[in-house]
Amino acid sequence: MGLSPWLLFLFSVLVQTSAILADTDPGDSAGLTAIAANWKNKPSNWNGDDPCRDKWIGIICTGNRVTSIRLSSFGLSGTLSGDIQTLTELVYLDLSYNKDLSGPLPSTIGSLSNLQNLILVGCSFSGEIPKELGQLSKLIFLSLNSNKFSGSIPASLGNLSKLYWFDLADNKLTGTLPIFDGTNPGLDNLTNTKHFHFGINQLSGTIPREIFSSKMKLIHLLLDNNNFSGSIPPTLGLLNPLEVLRFDNNPQLGGPVPSNINNLTKLAELHLENCKLTGPLPDLTGMSALSFVDMSNNSFNASDAPNWFTTLPSLTSLFLENLQIGGQLPQALFSLPAVQTLRLRGNRFNGTLTIGSDFSTQLQLIDLQNNQISAITVGGSQYSKTLILVGNPICVPGSTDNYCVAPGHSNPTAAPYSTARNCSAVPTPCLSNQLLSPACICAVPYRGTLFFRSPSFSDLSSPSNFVPLEQDMKTKFAKLNVPVDSIAIHEPFFDSNNNLQMSLELFPSGKVQFSEQDISDVGFILSNQTYKPPAMFGPYYFIGQQYSFANDLLVPSTSKKTNRLPLIIGASAGGAVLAAAVVAIVVCIARRKRTPKRTEDRSQSFVSWDMKSTSASTVPQLRGARMFSFDELRKITNNFSEANDIGNGGYGKVYRGTLPSGQLVAVKRSEQGSLQGSLEFRTEIELLSRVHHKNVVSLVGFCLDQDEQILVYEYVPNGTLKESLTGKSGVRLDWRRRLRVVLGAAKGVAYLHELADPPIVHRDIKSSNVLLDERLNAKVSDFGLSKPLGEDGRGQVTTQVKGTMGYLDPEYYMTQQLTEKSDVYSFGVLMLEVVTARKPLERNRYIVREVKAAVDRSKDMYGLHELVDPVLGAAPSALAGLEQFVDLALRCVEEAGADRPSMGEVVGEIERMVKMAGGGPGHESASESMSYASRTPRHPYGGDSPFDYSGGGMPSTRVEPK
Missing domain, CATH: 3.30.200.20 (Phosphorylase Kinase; domain 1)
Known part of the structure; x- marks a missing residue:
């Protein structure tokens, strides 16, 4: 129904009046209010409805429009509301280091056409990365690393032609790297991007040759710790500006290294370790900028020490372990001016080891364990740093030479670095929430962890590697007018992902504690990469801790509206009435927008905890x-x-x-x-x-x-079922043992559904949450996402969707209605994983769909020979009950929950399969099996030892009272 002319006139007057009374655009004000309604631990002065005039902490305005949100390390918890779309002038959005910000990223963020920086480092956002981000044509900086995003990289991100920094590392991303296919864009379109940081994910498939070209400006290419397969494309040699390259820890990446890799003359760090690379050892001749080289644990052809060993003037670290390189090590290798670490264990180096008298003063470690060295010559001054020759002919039994002693005995590692605090006397002890700064002042530091993804050095014992970082960081904070008095770093170490990790503490200048505005500024400097470390440290990211603000140091929350009282008094009576009306309208709209979705009920047992x-x-x-x-x-x-x-x-x-x-x-x-x-x-x-x-x-x-x-x-000593299926744990499970493990897991889940009071839905059934004890009995673990059902023992609850992609019940995903049958679906996926030893979701291939498409019930083993785990063998006689097992699994993954069996029924059917597979005498009777369906509370759920299937003891099934 249309508005009357009088109402239209009234509305226009209201708009004009609101412009007089408030500095902030009404849409921005309502949008921010709605966003804030979904958050806890907001800044102290987020009151009223005028963020610009009241100078809300973390909010920067241009005119009356909100253009920047910077709220890192504030301890925000909740979700990001779709109302973010109302902030149409937003240029910077930084919510980093708020680990309790979770849920999916709203697709409406794609409507922020002016957004240049989107920074969400170290939160807990999950779900797929919205394809709508590809609409942000002005985006320069996209940093979504260290979250829980899953799914594939949207091809639409290839539209971001202005993108400079592209960081999706440390998530749960799967699928392949998208490239232009004639219709859809791809990463090969991003010729202006300098940083591809995609490490520590689950990306797979081949690395497409089309993704690299001579037009690209890439300087950092980080694809480490993924599941890429195939070979390294030869187009890699076209990336002339490249400075850092990481392909390490891709266990299926094979084939030869492209021969044109030495075209990368600006490359400083090269990581190719822990892959399946073959062919000749790469020729790195001419790569004069190389400082760090690691190609350990590959399958290169056996060869003698290459000539390029002694032609790399910038080399600090050479890691070539377990590569079967032979011959005599050239003496000149130890004389390279910058060399710090030589880790060459597990090769065939032989003859006399000649270090010479002119070895580098920087050289801290020579590790030549398990080679074929028979003699050693050290000229001039004796080399006194760490030399390890254990496992060489030179180290005969009973040898007392230091280099023949295993590491960790007479060759302890150096103490970890820590910033010096030369405080001879401190007047009074620091308070419990304060630390003593390097300047000997008690204060509350801003703390976090720095992760350097590819430093050019390996010696962590020398202060000369870290003092420049401290001085450089302090100098740059001072230039940026941030009140940082001193900086402390400590405990540097290389983590399991080969990142150099260290703790960072920033101490305030001229006060005991940083203000909220200080933290907003400091956090943004680190998350936005405004601070650039010395080149030797390479690319980095920072994960900040929540900062605790003292009450007496908080920015006053008193509204500034009292300053506008003369203006309000001066307005006409009618204007005042209209102003009141517009406030009522804005508040009404804001309340509607900020009404949060109903969240999960928390356990009443912990309300006051x-x-x-x-x-x-x-x-x-x-x-x-x-x-x-x-x-x-x-x-x-x-x-x-x-x-x-x-x-x-x-x-x-x-x-x-x-x-x-x-x-x-x-x-x-x-x-x-x-x-x-x-x-x-x-x-x-x-x-x-x-x-x-x-x-x-x-x-x-x-x-x-x-x-x-x-x-x-x-x-539980034998790891997870997943580790057994992938061979990582060393526990080999034949068909009978797999059946018994699945039976044990089924009993555990059936117990939760049918005997727990109230019933419990696990909500994250998967192979990595099934542990194996010393007798390979299965134990269901990880109840962080579990949800009790109604007190009546049946029914469903409406709840936020949680679980693991690949195992997630599609009916639950679509309806948000959680029932016991959601666990049944996940268990069916686990059963198919047990048969195939394949990941449920990999390379855009879904195991449920693969098995359904391949099943042919007219053939033996249902025609699944290509899908069945080769470890199990191909003889039908060795896989008794396989067809029934697959039938049951496919019933568990029916689309409709009503068509799936209960877990009690699953237990009964698997028990029959165990008997078919030869479970041995004395296992549970049929009457005992039937009790799962009848919910008899006295059932022992026992007797599934993999070696003695004879019943065993009767563990308690009693649920302790709350």
């Missing part, structure tokens, strides 16, 4: 779960030593520990930036302290001491 307190009054007494102090766990893990490190994931690391009673435990320590938040932590404690079953991992206890989130489980 203060996660930062360990007092008995705030932590519920959970039966069966012990509360540990942090010092206790530090002691049983030997101070969380690397020797006790048995795994890691998005939450942090897992350490092996031994309790005073002698019980082995697994200690899962959540780290800063963890993908497991407080809700997941509490969920896992609550559920695991209530459920007890031999096929569900047991929770021994937890720790909330000293702001830590730590879970302590029973120790």
Whole structure:
């Protein structure tokens, strides 16, 4: 219905009046208010409805329009609202280092036509990267690294012709690198982009030759730690500006290295380690800028030491391990002026090792373990740094020479670097939330971790490598007028991804604590790459910690609207009434926009649980779960030593520990930036302290001491089912053992569905969440996403979709209706994974679709010979029950949940298959199997030992009361 002329007139007056009373565009004000409604821990002065005039922290305006949002390290939690589309003049959006910002990235962000920088480093955003980002034609800086994005790289991003920085590293991306196909754009269109940072994902397929051309300006090409296959395309040699190249840790990347690689004369860092590269060892002659070379653990043809060894004047680090290189090492290699580290173990170097008297003063390590060296000559002054010749003929039994002693005995590594604090006397101890700065001042530092993706040096013991970084960073912060007094870095080490990682502390200047505006500025300088480190450190990224602001230092939140009182009084009475009306309209619109979606109900058992307190009054007494102090766990893990490190994931690391009673435990320590938040932590404690079953991992206890989130489980020694299927754990599972593992996992899930009170939906059933104990019994683990159903034991709940792509129930995904049948679908995918040993989702191939398309029930093994894991063999007699197993799996992955069996039915059917496969005498009777469907609470769920299938004990199935 149209507006009357009077209403149109009234509306125009309202708009004009609002322009007098407020500096901020009404649309921007309403949009920001709606966005803020989805967040917790907003800046202190985000009050009122006039962000520009009131100078909201982190908000920068041009005129009356919001053009910049900079809120890194504020501890924001929640989701990014689709109302972001209202900020049509936005140029910068930086929400980095807010690890509790999660959920999908709204597609409406693609309507921000003026956006130049989109920076979301170190959050927990998930789902697919919206293809609508390809509409941001002005985008220069796209940094989405260190989140949980999944799916493939949208081809539409090839439209971003102005893009300079492109960082998607450290996510869960799959699929291939998109290229122009005649219709859709691809990454080969990005000729102006200088940075391709795609490492630490699950990208796969071949690296297309079309992706590289002489027109490209790439200086950093990081494709490490993925699943690329095929060979390195020869077009790589066309990237003349390239300075850093990382293809390392792609275990299926093979073939020869292109012979024209030495065209890359500006290349400083070359990483090709841990692939399947073949052919001759690459000729690096003429690559005079090379400082760091690692080609270890490949399958190059056996050869003698190449001539280029001694022709690289900038070389600091040469890593060529396990490559079968032979001959005598040239003496000139040790005299290269910058050389620091030579790691050449596992080769065939022979003859006399001649280091000479003119070896480089920088040379810290010569590692020649397991070669064929028979003699050594060191001229002039004795080489006194670390030389390792263990495993060579020169080291005869009983030799006492230092170089014949295994590392870690008489050749300890140097102490880790830490910024010096030369404080002879400190007047008073620092307060608990303060640290002593290098300038000997107690203050609250801004802390985080620097990750250097390809430094040009390898010696971590020398201050000369780190002091320049400290001085350079301090100088540049001063030039940018940021109040940083001093800088401390410490604990540098190379992590499992070959990144140099170090802790960073920035101390405020002229005050005890940074202000909120300071943190907004400092965070942006680091996330936006405004700060550039010395060239020797290479590309980096930073993950900041949440900064705690003292109440007396907060920016006053008093509204400045009182300053406008004379203007308001001066307005006519009618204008005042109209102004009130426009405020009412804006507030009404804003409230509608900011009404948050209904979130998941939190467990009532934890409503009053203060996660930062360990007092008995705030932590519920959970039966069966012990509360540990942090010092206790530090002691049983030997101070969380690397020797006790048995795994890691998005939450942090897992350490092996031994309790005073002698019980082995697994200690899962959540780290800063963890993908497991407080809700997941509490969920896992609550559920695991209530459920007890031999096929569900047991929770021994937890720790909330000293702001830590730590879970302590029973120790399960044989890794995950996924590691067994991929061969990583060394545990080989034949068909019978796989059936029994699947049966055990099915019993664990059936217990959750049918005997837990209320029933529990696991919500993340997958092979990496099935652990194998010392007898290969399966134990279901990781309950951070689990969800109790209604008290009636049946039905469904409406909840935010969570789970792992590839295993996720499509019905749940489409409807957000979670039922027990969602777990059944995931379990069906796991069953197909057990048969094929293939990832559920890889190279745009979905295992469910692959099996459904290949099944031919008129043939033996249903015609699945090409899909069945070759480790199992191809003889039908060795795979008894395979057809029934596949039938059951396909019933589990029916599109409609109503067409899927219950987990109790799954258990019964797998038991029959175990018998067909020859489970041995004495396994469970048919009557026992039927009890799964009848929900008999006395059923023991026991008797699935892989070696003695004779029943065994009767573990408790009783659920502890809340």
